Amino acid sequence: MKKTVVFLGTFILSGTLGGLWYLYANFHPYLAGQEFMSVESAEKKWGQKAFDAIKFQNAPMSERAGMAVDLIKKKTYLNQPLERVIKEMGPRSGYFISERIPTYFVVEGWEKNENSWQLVFLPDRNGNIVEDVRIHKNCCSSDIWKNKGIIPPKD
Numbered sequence: 001m002k003k004t005v006v007f008l009g010t011f012i013l014s015g016t017l018g019g020l021w022y023l024y025a026n027f028h029p030y031l032a033g034q035e036f037m038s039v040e041s042a043e044k045k046w047g048q049k050a051f052d053a054i055k056f057q058n059a060p061m062s063e064r065a066g067m068a069v070d071l072i073k074k075k076t077y078l079n080q081p082l083e084r085v086i087k088e089m090g091p092r093s094g095y096f097i098s099e100r101i102p103t104y105f106v107v108e109g110w111e112k113n114e115n116s117w118q119l120v121f122l123p124d125r126n127g128n129i130v131e132d133v134r135i136h137k138n139c140c141s142s143d144i145w146k147n148k149g150i151i152p153p154k155d
Contacts, residue, residue, distance in 0.1 A: 035137040039072045042135050053088040065106040068119045068135060077130045085121050094118035096136060
């Protein structure tokens with residue numbers, strides 16, 4: 001009987017600790033309350049266009065959105081250094097939580113009173129490697145970005 005109780009206690013404790021470790025490793029509190037678009041929804045809305053980092057830098061928003069879908073589906077920058085993203089895609093045009101997180105507008109909706117969307121390269125816990133790439137609903141008007149000195153490219 002004692003062996004069974006000890007075994008069950010050990011099993012429950014290891015399951016609890018394993019669950020807590022999973023939450024620690026996979027939960028990002030800064031993502032709570034943020035709105036993201038699935039790549040499937042983005043593809044339905046904007047289509048898919050072959051991603052090219054150089055072309056992306058100067059592309060109109062209508063083309064950037066389709067390129068973002070391609071980039072995510074092909075996992076182009078997953079597990080790559082954040083520096084590579086910035087080097088290849090150029091200066092960021094959006095903002096998400098920190099200036100260290102590369103973000104690039106793919107839809108500027110504020111001029112038409114619609115949603116704005118940006119491509120966000122989420123870092124790992126050390127802040128160096130791209131852990132995930134998502135399409136994020138941007139919260140704010142262009143005035144906020146202009147006040148920060150960030151003026152996104154126009155369509």
